[in-house]
Amino acid sequence: xxxxxxxxxxxxxxxxxxxxxxxxxxxxxxxxxxxxxxxxxxxxxxxxxxxxxxxxxxxxxxxxxxxxxxxxxxxxxxxxxxxxxxxxxxxxxxxxxxxxxxxxxxxxxxxxxxxxxxxxxxxxxxxxxxxxxxxxxxxxxxxxxxxxxxxxxxxxxxxxxxxxxxxxxxxxxxxxxxxxxxxxxxxxxxxxxxxxxxxxxxxxxxxxxxxxxxxxxxxxxxxxxxxxxxxxxxxxxxxxxxxxxxxxxxxxxxxxxxxxxxxxxxxxxxxxxxxxxxxxxxxxxxxxxxxxxxxxxxxxxxxxxxxxxxxxxxxxxxxxxxxxxxxxxxxxxxx
Ligand SMILES: O=P(O)(O)OC[C@H]1O[C@](O)(COP(=O)(O)O)[C@@H](O)[C@@H]1O
Ligand SMILES: [Mg+2]
Ligand SMILES: [Mg+2]
Numbered sequence: 001x002x003x004x005x006x007x008x009x010x011x012x013x014x015x016x017x018x019x020x021x022x023x024x025x026x027x028x029x030x031x032x033x034x035x036x037x038x039x040x041x042x043x044x045x046x047x048x049x050x051x052x053x054x055x056x057x058x059x060x061x062x063x064x065x066x067x068x069x070x071x072x073x074x075x076x077x078x079x080x081x082x083x084x085x086x087x088x089x090x091x092x093x094x095x096x097x098x099x100x101x102x103x104x105x106x107x108x109x110x111x112x113x114x115x116x117x118x119x120x121x122x123x124x125x126x127x128x129x130x131x132x133x134x135x136x137x138x139x140x141x142x143x144x145x146x147x148x149x150x151x152x153x154x155x156x157x158x159x160x161x162x163x164x165x166x167x168x169x170x171x172x173x174x175x176x177x178x179x180x181x182x183x184x185x186x187x188x189x190x191x192x193x194x195x196x197x198x199x200x201x202x203x204x205x206x207x208x209x210x211x212x213x214x215x216x217x218x219x220x221x222x223x224x225x226x227x228x229x230x231x232x233x234x235x236x237x238x239x240x241x242x243x244x245x246x247x248x249x250x251x252x253x254x255x256x257x258x259x260x261x262x263x264x265x266x267x268x269x270x271x272x273x274x275x276x277x278x279x280x281x282x283x284x285x286x287x288x289x290x291x292x293x294x295x296x297x298x299x300x301x302x303x304x305x306x307x308x309x310x311x312x313x314x315x316x317x318x319x320x321x322x323x324x325x326x327x328x329x330x331x332x333x334x335x
Contacts, residue, residue, distance in 0.1 A: 005029065006167065008174040014158055017122065017142055019075035020097060024146070025154065025174050027067045028118060032152040032167060035060070038113060045111035052086045053261065053296050054254070060110050064103035064118065072099065078125040079132045081295055083264040088129040088295065097141075098125040098132035102264040105145070106230025115149030117232025121268035133263050133295060138288040143268035147232045155181065155239065157275040162239070183278040185305045187242030188223045191234045199250035203315040204283070207246075231260065235269050235303075239276055244304035246312070248283055258300040262292035266301045279309035284316045 006029025010018045034041045044060040051057050065084040069091070072080060078095030081088040083102045099122050106116040122142040126132045144156025152167035154174050162181040165174040190211050197205065214222040226243070228234055234245045247258045260266050270280030270287035280287045280303035290299060302312050 003029075003033065004172045006032075006172045006174065008154070008165065009176070012158075012163055012176065012179065014142075016076060016096065017158070020072055020077050020099065020122070021142075021156070023071040023075045024068065024118075024120065027064075027071045028146040028148075028152065028154065029167065029172055030067065031064055031118070031146075032148050032169070034063075035110075035116065035148045045107075051084050053083065053298075055107075057084060058104070058107045058110055061104045061107050065101075068101055068103055068118070079129045081129070081133050081263065083261060083296070088133070090129065096125055098123045098129075100133055100263045100268075102261070105232050105265065106228070109228070109230050109233075114228060115147055115230055115233040115236070117145050117147040117230065117236075119143075119145045119232060119265055119268050121263070121271070130295065134292055136289060136291050137262070137267035137270060140267060140271050143271040145232045145235065145268070145272075147236050149233065149236075153236070155236070155272060157272050159271075159275065162272055162276045164239075181239055181276050183239055183273065183276045183305055184242035185307055187238075187305065188221060189226055189237075189241075189243035190223055190246070190308075191226045191228075191238075191243065192246040192248075193227055193229070194225070196250050196252070196255075199252050199255070200248060201250070203312070203318070204246065204248045206318075207312050207315050231265055231269065235272070238278070238304045239272070242305045244302065244308040244312070246283075247301045249300040255298075257298040260298060260301045262287075262290065262297050262299040263295055266299050267292075269301075270303060273303045277306070278304055279306045281309055281313060283312055 005026045008025045013021050046059045047056050049057045065082050076095050077091050077097050077099045079088045079098040080091045081100045102119040109116050142158050147153050154165040164178040164181045166177050210217050210219050211223040247260050249256050249258045273280045282300045283302045
């Protein structure tokens with residue numbers, strides 16, 4: 001059975017960006033269907049190689065990358081930089097835009113029927129490919145992600161608030177459901193891969209220790225923990241109901257600057273989070289003030305509700321010998 005292309009209204013999208021956004025929506029609609037079929041669509045989670053970042057590439061990583069690159073021809077994109085490719089590709093010498101993409105985020109979840117997604121970031125193109133991306137993240141002109149979960153949704157910003165669309169799978173239209181998404185400060189949830197606890201720095205351990213101590217610790221309230229291992233899913237939860245996400249640098253070889261990529265993952269998510277009233281840092285410094293040193297460079301990432309992210313920064317400002325237990329006796333962070 002042939003299916004209609006997925007559509008999105010041009011109403012909220014800046015005109016020069018609309019052809020590229022519309023093309024990505026068409027690909028996302030197709031991916032959504034493929035992902036929903038799971039094993040019926042083939043071995044989507046099969047390992048097919050590894051990318052320059054050292055991650056195993058799954059069949060769906062490559063399929064998604066190929067589909068976005070093909071669909072973005074003649075949409076105004078000059079430079080296409082993908083997490084799955086070593087170097088940026090020139091799609092259209094006359095294009096005025098540069099697009100960075102993580103075509104399939106959370107790929108360890110492909111085989112287990114858990115939410116995965118696509119993250120994208122746009123800049124005005126410069127004459128050189130690398131220079132188009134290796135610049136302060138605050139120069140992004142658009143960012144967003146598609147999430148393929150129980151619903152397929154698109155969250156995006158053009159620098160004046162965050163738009164939330166949901167794919168109507170019957171009409172095959174991305175429909176605007178919220179034109180001003182704001183992060184709540186209410187949630188008491190933190191997201192971190194706690195299996196790396198022994199490798200973390202002291203401030204990160206202290207922050208998590210205090211969450212774990214719950215109402216018996218200095219925070220004097222109980223927290224809950226989540227870890228989906230899919231950045232889009234964690235971001236979607238935090239944008240929907242608040243909380244904090246941490247992927248800090250740690251002591252494992254190769255993880256000194258965490259796991260997540262500045263250009264493909266952290267810069268776009270940081271843009272969304274700030275536009276939704278939240279905060280996005282390296283643990284100490286604002287992500288949007290950072291410039292990636294190379295296209296696949298990693299960066300420590302802490303984002304979410306403002307008060308929680310600020311607290312992590314404050315823990316880093318404490319003298320090294322300060323340990324969590326002292327916070328309680330000194331009442332440092334009693335609110
Ligand atoms: O397996 P870990 O170390 O917990 O890492 C999980 C993180 O890795 C990622 O899956 C990396 O993304 P990719 O799937 O695009 O490589 C993030 O989505 C997630 O936050
Ligand atoms: Mg990713
Ligand atoms: Mg990926």
